[in-house]
Amino acid sequence: MCVALPGKVIAVRSHDRKAVVDFNGNRVDARTGFVDINPGDYVLVHAGCILQKLTEQDADEMNDIFSEIGSEAGA
Template sequence: MDLRTGGKFTRKNEDLTGKEIAMCVALPGRVVKVNGTKATVDFSGNTMEAQAGLVKIKPGDSVLVHAGCILQVLTEQDRSALEELLKEIEEL
């Protein structure tokens, strides 16, 4: 998974077409700062700007981001569980 490309997994789909396909997933990150309806979010050292108008957030919150939008605030337990699942997927 490449966090710099918005969290796309690229896998070869040998069962159907043999072509590479990309799958976009929502990723957990941590809010670094908020500026109006935008926020800087840290993904394991990689930062990006995301739209924050859908949910109420503050610096330090763990959030779920998809397609440049913060979808929800995560509990630390949910964030840890998601990170573990993403690590497992990377190893497949």
């Protein structure tokens, strides 16, 4: 199973079409592709590629669901 994770864009590098995305303190580079993003946007990332923008509410809800799943798996 593949999972796309929500993160917050910290910086955008237009010269190489990549962005720095923060996932709860873990920062990674992700390819922007054709998604028009700006610092502060919430995005859905899979395999190092930004798939789409999200609202902050959607990102928070997804993070809550993943936390709940993680808690149940550890029980």
